[in-house]
Amino acid sequence: MSTTTDAAPPGHALNPAPLLEEVFRRIEQERMQGIPILNRALEVEAVGFREWQGKWVGVLLTPWFMNFMVLPMPGTAWPRVQRGDTHPWHLPLGRMDCMAGHEEEFGDYHMCSLMSPVLQFEDHEAARIAARAALDAVMSPPRGDESPKGPVRKLAEGARKPMSKRDFLAGKLFRE
């Protein structure tokens, strides 16, 4: 996994939502015909795309997947990751490992699969609500009930407490 931040890609000066919708509608028409695991009740929609730390983030909803997406803005650092490899994005919720992809018509993007296939939704409105809720969850700090449970939680709490170098070297972490 090589991640270097060299020359930024062209990036999207304007909100890329309309472009994403246009491209994925075309993909649906041209390449996804005859694929039986599409949810015909859903349509392509780029949900809640917004600027975040010089990137565009949002959820892309299609009849065959629901992905969290990160796209570059012009002039900002963008991790160069080989297609299919992942990059750890540190979002308000925490770290999300997103996979690098490239589509000729809109260039580089990073995605994290939320659901695929998306057959559990009876209508587009339900899927849109889910997409919005997912995006809200990703873009807000973790709630108590989303933190790790049991012994892992204890560890995480231990690690949050400030610790002197002396305590650390003396192995305080595992004495508690």
Place this chain on the structure above:
Amino acid sequence: MTETFYDVLRQRGITRRSFLKFCSMTAATLGLGPTAVPQIVHALETKPRLPVVWLHGLECTCCTESFIRSSAPLASDVILSMISLDYDDTIMAAAGHQAEAALEDTIEKYKGNYILACEGNPPLKDDGIYCIPGGKPYVEKVRHVAKNAKAVIAWGSCASWGCVQAAKPNPTQATPIHKVVTDKPVIRVPGCPPIAEVMTGVVAYVLTFGQIPELDRQGRPKMFYSQRIHDKCYRRPHFDAGQFVEAFDDDNARKGYCLYKVGCKGPTTYNACSTVRWNEAVSFPIGSGHGCIGCAEDDFWDKGSFYDRLTDITAFGVEANADKVGAVVAGAVGAAVAAHAAVSAIRRLGSKDTNDAKGEK
């Protein structure tokens, strides 16, 4: 006093550096992050090794093959040192009456504290005569050993679901472990075989934390079975973009496009292959250009050819249960259900270091 894992490693001439490396790798496999390393180190240094009785029913021994070829830096030494394998008829030296006596000794000595690991399942038809180890039906042996076990691990798809011997028409009535042991927690670790790191990860978790890992509704450890192969597949961007291999060896296959159309079962299979991978993380079936055959899923033998295109997701019974969102109706209830689906999806991502939200790096 029983020896600790660390004692055994040191006796075998393994360095502390290698031991710590193993602990870091285990923490990473468990998705616990570096803060868990000291706790794992401490547990393996101080806690007595986990006594394990490993039984074999109707199976092919691929789980054992996978387990002893685990990619730990110290390979089989580490794995076989981690547990005190008090009875395993495949790799123990004892045989015959001596072996059966060893089994009884172990049950007596570690009453209520040992782990029963089952590889393979018992056939119930005709009073279980289709699997008779040590002169008794296997199902009796399982129940006998399970009675005083702390927990039960069902290794592989045989013990977890039934696998090939339970394929239609299941002539011997091969039955998964959780249906014959109903009064003990059964950790199901499906896969044919399960990934070695997943197997050692489960054992390391039990040893480190003294409790069984959090399980999903199918009894599988959530840390390894909460995501589909498809969710983390490196070919996923091609699926999203509608770029498919139409036939093996076509131009799209050379380009590494998505294998869905040539039968990949990744979209319905819950396992860690696309992240943990196989053979010291070298590759996994999709990485070699072959679709996932869905070996970690219930009844995968009866779901048609490995090369048939997946058409009916709901036919996969597990899928229907594992992910059911429920009917979404208009109004507040529907919205709540949909939102719940989304938040569950986020949870499945296993967002790491949630206390480390410092923005993009």
